[in-house]
Amino acid sequence: LDAGTFGTMGVGIGFALAAAIYCRDHRPGKRVVCVEGDSAFGFSGMEIETIARYQLPVTIIVFNNNGIAMGIPDDMWDMVEKSGDLLLNAPPTSLAPNTRYEKMMEAFGGKGYFCRTPTEIRNSLKAALECNKPALVNIMISPMAQRKTQEFNWLTKSNL
Structure with missing residues (x-):
């Protein structure tokens, strides 16, 4: 399913639910596999309650970079925390570092997986896809990670 525009965030879980x-x-x-970033998950993440309540066959994969577009590294976050006022000093595009979104799924009775390494990712994805419950795989990635250059023109151009 395709949201149809660039920059649309938060519709993935609604599509996955349907x-x-x-x-x-x-x-x-x-x-159903739903792939989104931590910022997009923030828009509609509580729909995991609906997914869990109805025991729907959904695996949600969250790529967690601690932010919107780019997060901030842990050491920089530590400096922001030490400054005394998170509200005034945290960059507006940052989210709380290392948020444990998989714990939300566990709280609703689903399966949650937290990953930092390729081996953990491989094992967690296998388990999440084989389980008979809703699942969420929270994959920590570098806050400074950039996206790969698109190989295909149609992925980066709008027909509008």
Whole structure:
């Protein structure tokens, strides 16, 4: 499913919810995978309660860089905290570092996985895709990570 515009955040879980209801009713055994960043998850993350309540076949993968676009590294966050006033000194695009989003899924009865290494990612994805509960895989990535250059023109141009 495609939100249709660049920069649309927060619609992924809503799309996943609808797709999961379809799969539950018409494609038993199929799982829906929803991939989003931590900022997008912040817009509609509480829909995991709905997913868990109805035990929908959804695996949510959150790429967590502690921010909107780019977060801030842990050492810089430590300096901001020591400054005494997070509200005034934290960059407006930063989110709390190392937020444990997978714990939210666990609180609603689903499975949660926290990953920092490629091995943890591989093992967590395998377990999340094989389990019979809603799952969330929280993958920590560098706050300074940049996106890869697109290989295909159609991924970076709008037809509007």
